[in-house]
Amino acid sequence: MRTGKRLSQINAMITDNYQDIWDCCCDHGLLGIELLKRKAASTIHFADISAPLIDKLELVLRQFFSSDDYLNLWQVHTIDVAKIPVRAGTPCNHNKAKQSKAEQLIIIAGVGGDLLIELVQSICNKNPNTTLEFILCPVHHNYKVRTALIDLNCSLVNECIVKENNRFYEIIHVTTSEYQESALPISSVGSTMWNFDNNEHQQYFAQRVNHYSKMQKNTNIDAEKIIQAYKSLKYETK
Secondary structure, rough: OOOHHHHHHHHHHHHOOOOEEEEOOOOOHHHHHHHHHHHOEEEEEEOOOOOOHHHHHHHHHHHHHOOOOOOHHEEEOOHHHOOOOOOOOOOOOOOOOOOOOOOOOEEEEEOHHHHHHEEEEEEHHHHHOEEEEEEEEEOHHHHHHHHHHHHHOOEEEEEEEEEEOOEEEEEEEOOOOOOOOEEEEEOOOOOOOOOOOHHHHHHHHHHHHHHHHHHHHOOOOOOOHHHHHOOOHHHHHH
């Protein structure tokens, strides 16, 4: 199997080396395998709650990555992602001095927004004194996910929009450090990812506004604040 556009884009966004990279809810392990091939971390962790999936993936890893060059570079974990044993790395800096990137990167892609929020909150709560980075790609509820990340005092490292199989996805790279060098505040509707000269971005923007306009009209949910936040993007990015 080949990695699709989403996983390929996540792979491309990982330009630093980490002590540990966690490929969570890893499915067939395609992303983690690509990271393993280029030794993007001292250890690549494949984590999923499904034992049959992890057992099958371990057979693949032992078949193709059992040489001395790779054998000590990967681990598999049959585990609830909320409970992954993140190794203590760079301590959180609670003052305004700039700090370097985290040593731990946790990737969660292909799950719903509500579950993704639960997982990130749990991991952060269990590791309050360690700076963590997350690359997140929810299948929906991006606004809700971003709002939760803001509430967790995360900062933005990078973000992008990807269209795969006629569906749009947001990939959001964040750090739990408010003061990591070059990190930015997170916007609930995205900021640096938008390019309104790009036709696909225009399509996605219209889709988001239409979605919340219908919600405003057909439900009891007050989505006007969200609609206005999206509409203001075109003025902010000029």
